[in-house]
Amino acid sequence: MSKIIGIDLGTTNSAVAVMEGGEPKILENAEGNRTTPSIAAASKTGERLVGLLAKRQSVTNPKNTIFSVKRLIGRKFSDPEVTRDKAWLPYDIQASPTGGVEVKMGDKWYSPEEISAAILAKLKADAEARLGEKVEEAVITVPAYFDDSERQATKNAGEIAGLKVRRILNEPTAAALAYGMNKQKNEKIVVYDFGGGTFDISVLEVGDDTVEVKATGGDTHLGGDDFDKKIQEYLVDEYRKQEGIDISKDALALQRLKEAAEKAKHELSTAMETEINLPYISSDANGPKHFVMKLSRAKLESLVQDYIDRSVQLTKETVTSPAPKGAGYQISDINEVILVGGQTRMPAMVDAVRKLFGKDPHQGINPDEVVAQGAAVQAGILQGDVKDILLLDVTPLSLSIETYGGVATPMIPKNTTVPTAKTQTFSTAADNQTSVEVHIVQGERPMAADNKTLARFILDGIPPSPRGLPQIEVAFDIDANGILNVSAKDKGTGKMQSVKIQASTNLSKEDIEKMKQEAAAHAAEDEKKKELIEARNQAESSLYIAEKAMKDAGEKLPADVKTGVDAKIEDLKKVKDGDDATAIRAAMESLSAEIQKIGQAVYNKENGGQNPDDGAGPEQTEPEPHQPDQN
Amino acid sequence: MSDEPQNIMNEPELEAADPKLLSEQLAAAERQRDEYLAGWQRAKADFLNYKKEEMARLQDAIKYGSEDLVKDLISVLDNFDLALRSLERSGPVEKGIYLIRSQIEDILKKRGLARMEIKPGDPFDPATMEAMTETPSDLPPGTVAEEIEPGYRLHEKVLRASRVILSKQKEGSD
Numbered sequence: 137m138s139k140i141i142g143i144d145l146g147t148t149n150s151a152v153a154v155m156e157g158g159e160p161k162i163l164e165n166a167e168g169n170r171t172t173p174s175i176a177a178a179s180k181t182g183e184r185l186v187g188l189l190a191k192r193q194s195v196t197n198p199k200n201t202i203f204s205v206k207r208l209i210g211r212k213f214s215d216p217e218v219t220r221d222k223a224w225l226p227y228d229i230q231a232s233p234t235g236g237v238e239v240k241m242g243d244k245w246y247s248p249e250e251i252s253a254a255i256l257a258k259l260k261a262d263a264e265a266r267l268g269e270k271v272e273e274a275v276i277t278v279p280a281y282f283d284d285s286e287r288q289a290t291k292n293a294g295e296i297a298g299l300k301v302r303r304i305l306n307e308p309t310a311a312a313l314a315y316g317m318n319k320q321k322n323e324k325i326v327v328y329d330f331g332g333g334t335f336d337i338s339v340l341e342v343g344d345d346t347v348e349v350k351a352t353g354g355d356t357h358l359g360g361d362d363f364d365k366k367i368q369e370y371l372v373d374e375y376r377k378q379e380g381i382d383i384s385k386d387a388l389a390l391q392r393l394k395e396a397a398e399k400a401k402h403e404l405s406t407a408m409e410t411e412i413n414l415p416y417i418s419s420d421a422n423g424p425k426h427f428v429m430k431l432s433r434a435k436l437e438s439l440v441q442d443y444i445d446r447s448v449q450l451t452k453e454t455v456t457s458p459a460p461k462g463a464g465y466q467i468s469d470i471n472e473v474i475l476v477g478g479q480t481r482m483p484a485m486v487d488a489v490r491k492l493f494g495k496d497p498h499q500g501i502n503p504d505e506v507v508a509q510g511a512a513v514q515a516g517i518l519q520g521d522v523k524d525i526l527l528l529d530v531t532p533l534s535l536s537i538e539t540y541g542g543v544a545t546p547m548i549p550k551n552t553t554v555p556t557a558k559t560q561t562f563s564t565a566a567d568n569q570t571s572v573e574v575h576i577v578q579g580e581r582p583m584a585a586d587n588k589t590l591a592r593f594i595l596d597g598i599p600p601s602p603r604g605l606p607q608i609e610v611a612f613d614i615d616a617n618g619i620l621n622v623s624a625k626d627k628g629t630g631k632m633q634s635v636k637i638q639a640s641t642n643l644s645k646e647d648i649e650k651m652k653q654e655a656a657a658h659a660a661e662d663e664k665k666k667e668l669i670e671a672r673n674q675a676e677s678s679l680y681i682a683e684k685a686m687k688d689a690g691e692k693l694p695a696d697v698k699t700g701v702d703a704k705i706e707d708l709k710k711v712k713d714g715d716d717a718t719a720i721r722a723a724m725e726s727l728s729a730e731i732q733k734i735g736q737a738v739y740n741k742e743n744g745g746q747n748p749d750d751g752a753g754p755e756q757t758e759p760e761p762h763q764p765d766q767n
Numbered sequence: 768m769s770d771e772p773q774n775i776m777n778e779p780e781l782e783a784a785d786p787k788l789l790s791e792q793l794a795a796a797e798r799q800r801d802e803y804l805a806g807w808q809r810a811k812a813d814f815l816n817y818k819k820e821e822m823a824r825l826q827d828a829i830k831y832g833s834e835d836l837v838k839d840l841i842s843v844l845d846n847f848d849l850a851l852r853s854l855e856r857s858g859p860v861e862k863g864i865y866l867i868r869s870q871i872e873d874i875l876k877k878r879g880l881a882r883m884e885i886k887p888g889d890p891f892d893p894a895t896m897e898a899m900t901e902t903p904s905d906l907p908p909g910t911v912a913e914e915i916e917p918g919y920r921l922h923e924k925v926l927r928a929s930r931v932i933l934s935k936q937k938e939g940s941d
Contacts, residue, residue: 156817157813157817167924167925168924179891179893180891180908180909181890181909185893189893189894190893192893192896192897192898192928193891193893193897193898195898195899195900196898196899196900196901196933197898387899387900388899388915388916388930391899391930414846415846415849415850416846416849416850416853419853423853423857424849424853
C-alpha cells in the first residue's frame with residue numbers, strides 16, 4: 137500500500153508531511169524548501185507555474201498570478217467575504233454559471249478548486265520525488281470554520297490533482313494530533329493560529345478518541361504579513377525623516393528593505409535589538425546614501441501591539457461568549473493552549489497568550505509545520521502505522537562489567553532499544569593470570585561496587601601469559617523480553633562461560649528513579665573516585681612498563697640511568713595507593729620522562745652514539761592493558 | 768537410545784488430538800508466523816531505508832551546512848559591488864579593493880557557490896530569476912532588460928534567484 141501523505145493547504149503557504157518510523161516528517165519540495173507558496177500562475181509565455189516559481193514572477197504578472205485562492209474556494213460569488221476579497225485581489229474574479237466563483241488565469245477562467253488542484257498536484261509530485269514512490273492518498277487540512285461546501289470543494293481539488301482524499305481534517309485538530317493530545321480525556325484545548333494572512337482561534341474538546349470543535353473565531357484578514365508591512369512602513373517613514381528621501385518608489389530598494397524588515401522581525405524573537413544595515417540603498421546629489429537603523433524589540437512590540445491586543449480580545453470572546461458565537465467556557469476551563477503559525481514565535485505574542493490563560497502554551501513543534509505534521513499523524517492512523525507500532529522496550533539503566541580497579545565499564549548504555557547485542561574484548565591485568573571474574577552490574581555510577589550486581593562468574597583455564605596478551609571476548613545480548621545473556625570467551629583456547637539473567641529491564645519505576653537519582657547525587661564524588669582509579673591503573677601500567685624495560689635492557693644500562701629510574705619507580709610506588717590523583721599523575725610523568733633515558737642509553741650503545749633521537753623503547757608496542765578493543 | 772521410547776510415547780498422543788483443533792492451531796501459528804515475518808521484514812527494510820536516508824541527509828548536511836553563512840555573505844558581496852560602482856563613478860579605484868572582492872568570491876566559490884550568468888535579452892526563467900519590475904526597451908518583451916542583483920547557486924540548489932527587470936514594449940511602438 138502506498139503512503140498516505142498529510143497536506144496543510146494554507147492560504148499563503150502549504151506543507152506536506154508523512155509518517156516515517158512512527159514520527160511525522162516534513163517532505164521538502166523540489167526547490168529544497170519545507171513550505172511551498174500556495175500560488176499558481178500562467179506565465180506570459182503561457183506556461184503553468186506553481187509555488188516559488190509563480191511567486192517570482194508575480195510582480196510583473198499580477199493579473200495571472202493566483203494567490204489566496206483558499207479565501208474563495210467553495211464560496212458563492214454573492215458571499216460578502218468574496219465581495220470583500222474581490223476588491224483587493226489583483227486578478228479577475230467573476231460569478232460562475234452555478235453562482236460560484238471563477239478566477240481568470242491566462243486567457244481562461246478556472247474554478248478555485250482547479251487552482252488548488254494545481255497546487256496540490258505540485259505538492260503530490262514533489263512528495264513522490266522525495267519518497268521515491270507513487271502517492272495516491274492524502275489527508276488535507278482546512279480551517280475549522282469551513283462549511284460543507286468549502287470542505288467538499290477542497291476534497292474535489294484533491295481528486296482533480298489525482299489524490300484520493302481519505303479525510304478532510306480540521307487544522308486545529310491536526311495541531312492537537314501533532315502534540316498527541318487526542319489521547320487525553322475531557323480536555324479543553326485552545327488553538328491559537330496566527331498565520332501569514334489569517335488569524336484563527338479554535339476551541340476543541342477531546343472526548344473518547346474524538347475531537348469536537350466547540351467554537352471558532354478570529355480574523356481572516358489579520359496575519360504576520362501585517363506585521364511586516366507595519367515594520368516596513370515605519371522604516372520608510374524614519375528614513376524619510378532622517379534623510380529626506382522616499383525609498384518607497386524604488387522597487388529594488390523597497391525589496392531590500394522588505395527583506396531586511398522580515399529578517400529584523402525574526403531576529404527580534406531571540407535578540408533584544410537588531411541593526412538594519414543596507415549600504416547604498418539610494419543616492420542624491422551629495423552621493424550615495426546608506427540605511428543604518430537600530431530596531432529594538434520594544435519598538436517592534438509597540439508597532440504591532442494593537443494587533444496582538446486584538447488577537448487576545450478575539451480569543452477571549454471565542455472562548456467565553458455563549459454559543460453559538462463562542463464556546464461558553466470560562467478562561468480557567470481551558471486545559472491546553474497550542475500555538476500555530478510562524479508569527480507565534482514572537483515573544484510578546486507568547487506572553488500575551490500566557491497572560492490570558494495563566495499557563496504556558498505548547499510551542500515545541502515548529503509552528504509553521506505543526507498542522508502538516510498532524511495531518512500526517514491522521515494519515516498514519518488511517519494507514520495503520522500508528523496503531524500498529526511495535527512497542528519496543530529500552531534498557532532503563534546501563535549494563536556494565538567491572539574492570540580493573542573496580543570501574544564499571546558500560547557495555548549497553550541506558551535507553552538502548554532492545555533487542556540488542558554488544559561485544560567487547562578485554563584482557564588480563566597481571567602476568568600469568570589464569571582466570572578472570574566477569575561481574576555484571578546495572579546502574580549509572582562509575583564504580584561497579586555502587587551499582588546493582590546482576591551476576592558474576594569466573595572464566596578460568598587461561599594459559600599463563602604476560603598481562604594484556606590474552607583476549608577475552610565478552611558478549612552482552614538482550615532479547616526483546618529483557619533477558620540478558622552474558623558470555624566470556626578466551627579467544628586463545630576457545631574456553632567459554634556464560635550466564636543468563638532474567639528480566640534485566642523490568643525494574644520497578646521507583647527503583648529506576650532511585651538509582652538515577654543516586655547517580656546524579658553522587659556524580660561529582662564518583663567522578664573524582666573514577667579519576668583516582670584511572671590514575672592508579674595508569675600508574676600500574678607505567679610501573680609495569682618501566683620494570684620490564686629495565687629488565688630487558690639488563691646489563692647494557694648505565695648505572696646512573698638505572699638509579700634514576702629506580703628512584704622514580706619508588707616515588708610512584710609510594711604515592712600510587714594514596715588518594716591524591718594529582719600526585720600520582722605527577723610521579724607517573726616524571727617516571728615516564730626518566731624511562732625514555734633507557735631507550736636512549738640502549739641506542740647509544742648499539743649505534744655507537746648515533747641517532748639517539750630514534751630510540752623508542754621496545755615497550756612502545758606493548759598493548760595497553762585493560763583498554764578494551766572495540767569490536 | 769532415547770529416541771525410540773519418545774516416539775512410542777508421542778504417537779498415541781498425536782492420534783488422540785482433535786484433527787480439527789490441530790489444524791486450527793496450525794493455521795493460527797501460520798498466521799502468526801506470517802505476521803511476524805512481515806513485521807520483521809518491514810522493520811529490517813525500514814532500518815535499511817532509514818540508514819540510507821540518514822547517509823544522504825548527512826551528506827546534504829555537510830554539503831549545505833554553510834548555506835546560511837554563505838547566504839549572509841552574498842549580501843555583503845552585493846554591497847561590496849554597490850560600493851565599487853559608486854567609487855568607480857568618482858574616479859579610478861585602487862586595484863587592491865578589487866583583489867579583496869575576488870578573494871571573498873574565491874572563498875565562497877570553494878564552498879560550492881556559483882554566480883548565475885544572465886545577460887540582457889535572455890528569456891525570463893522563474894526557476895532562476897525573480898522579476899522585480901518592467902521597463903520599456905528595444906529587447907523582446909518579457910526578456911531580461913537588466914539584472915539588478917546577481918543570483919547564486921550553492922551546488923545544485925538555487926540559493927538566491929537573480930533579481931531582474933523585464934523588458935516591455937515601448938509605448939506606441941506597435
